[in-house]
Amino acid sequence: MGMTISEKILAAHAGLDRVVPGEIVNAKLDLVLANDVTGPVAIQEFAKLGIHSVFDKEKVAMVPDHFTPNKDIASAEQSKILRNFAKEQNLKYYWEAGRVGIEHCLLPEQGVVLPGDLIIGADSHTCTYGALGAFATGVGSTDCAAGMATGEAWFRVPESLKFVFNGSKFQPWVGGKDLILYIIGKIGVDGARYKAMEFTGEGIKNLSMDNRLTMCNMAIEAGAKAGIIEPDEITLEYVKTRAQRDFSVYISDPDASYEKVFEFNTIDIPLQVAFPHLPENTKSVDEASGIKVDQVVIGSCTNGRLEDLKITAEILKGKKVHPEIRCLIFPGTRDIYLEALRRGWIETMIEAGASVSTPTCGPCLGGHMGILAKGERALSTTNRNFVGRMGHPQSEVYLCNPAVAAASAVRGEIVHPREVVNHG
Numbered sequence: 001m002g003m004t005i006s007e008k009i010l011a012a013h014a015g016l017d018r019v020v021p022g023e024i025v026n027a028k029l030d031l032v033l034a035n036d037v038t039g040p041v042a043i044q045e046f047a048k049l050g051i052h053s054v055f056d057k058e059k060v061a062m063v064p065d066h067f068t069p070n071k072d073i074a075s076a077e078q079s080k081i082l083r084n085f086a087k088e089q090n091l092k093y094y095w096e097a098g099r100v101g102i103e104h105c106l107l108p109e110q111g112v113v114l115p116g117d118l119i120i121g122a123d124s125h126t127c128t129y130g131a132l133g134a135f136a137t138g139v140g141s142t143d144c145a146a147g148m149a150t151g152e153a154w155f156r157v158p159e160s161l162k163f164v165f166n167g168s169k170f171q172p173w174v175g176g177k178d179l180i181l182y183i184i185g186k187i188g189v190d191g192a193r194y195k196a197m198e199f200t201g202e203g204i205k206n207l208s209m210d211n212r213l214t215m216c217n218m219a220i221e222a223g224a225k226a227g228i229i230e231p232d233e234i235t236l237e238y239v240k241t242r243a244q245r246d247f248s249v250y251i252s253d254p255d256a257s258y259e260k261v262f263e264f265n266t267i268d269i270p271l272q273v274a275f276p277h278l279p280e281n282t283k284s285v286d287e288a289s290g291i292k293v294d295q296v297v298i299g300s301c302t303n304g305r306l307e308d309l310k311i312t313a314e315i316l317k318g319k320k321v322h323p324e325i326r327c328l329i330f331p332g333t334r335d336i337y338l339e340a341l342r343r344g345w346i347e348t349m350i351e352a353g354a355s356v357s358t359p360t361c362g363p364c365l366g367g368h369m370g371i372l373a374k375g376e377r378a379l380s381t382t383n384r385n386f387v388g389r390m391g392h393p394q395s396e397v398y399l400c401n402p403a404v405a406a407a408s409a410v411r412g413e414i415v416h417p418r419e420v421v422n423h424g
Contacts, residue, residue, distance in 0.1 A: 002253020
């Protein structure tokens with residue numbers, strides 16, 4: 001019996017020839033990361049261990065992205081803890097405001113995470129890096145501290161679920177966000193609890209890296225331990241100019257065992273909207289059409305990449321954001337922001353009446369720069385729509401892809417993009 005890509009990565013890092021689901025292994029880590037929310041707690045726990053140096057200054061990353069630029073004294077103190085620790089430990093990977101980006105956009109872009117890596121991060125959306133063919137998972141701050149100290153972590157080898165997308169054709173404007181929302185709608189937010197979600201098939205091979213990162217980002221919204229896609233030519237083209245070190249490519253064996261296999265035809269999947277208050281409450285955009293919104297948010301670690309901004313600019317070009325709503329746009333990193341500037345997209349967005357922000361996680365978690373008031377409704381390209389996620393407990397969040405968000409910003413209500421632009 002063969003092994004899945006997830007099992008192979010865990011086995012290699014545990015120094016074993018083979019692992020099986022349910023087995024407990026201790027494995028060496030390629031990267032440990034934390035942010036300005038989780039990092040200070042991890043640093044506090046690290047200090048309690050009595051160890052003065054991290055296991056490897058080139059394998060620990062601190063990313064102050066959640067409340068950057070700092071919104072108040074408390075968040076400034078949090079960032080200061082990260083800053084001081086990074087300086088004391090001489091960490092290779094630390095970015096200050098003005099250079100920092102949203103961590104799960106920034107680390108792939110900068111070549112910090114690579115195929116075949118085993119990564120833990122004190123942030124649940126660490127699973128994003130599975131798009132590169134890495135096994136990456138979120139952990140608590142205590143496990144993060146232990147990882148920083150020892151360079152190791154224990155894992156229960158997860159069962160794998162295989163999601164096969166047949167066909168290379170998609171409905172207009174459908175992308176990775178729609179595929180993952182569609183899956184979550186089918187299996188539920190607990191449907192992949194502690195499983196590795198492996199995405200494959202012709203449909204996946206025809207997705208760009210930006211779309212693959214979006215898919216793996218939301219594996220946690222199905223309860224997964226990890227989301228993962230086998231590296232191919234698109235992956236290698238993406239990493240070859242970014243990689244700062246050697247990496248290994250793993251693929252699943254043809255006779256690998258999966259707990260369950262799901263098959264979908266990509267052409268059958270329509271644009272998705274997740275209704276409050278769970279990502280599993282998905283419907284087609286046509287079923288959501290006409291729902292009025294107060295705020296549209298485009299960006300985050302889910303949909304703040306260059307292709308997301310391209311789609312947004314194309315739809316907003318020559319149009320205006322509806323006068324009764326606000327549209328907030330958050331590029332994922334400085335480099336994404338700069339490239340969008342060069343291509344004229346930022347000017348298009350601002351001329352349309354959108355507010356374009358420096359890279360930050362702020363509005364996604366209801367932290368700052370986009371808080372919802374009581375009774376307000378947002379349509380967002382972010383990853384979660386739990387009660388109170390973006391502000392007041394009596395506000396509502398709907399989730400969608402950038403095309404739906406941009407078109408809805410123009411109309412002031414949820415709408416299919418075809419209602420705003422003629423699809424060429």
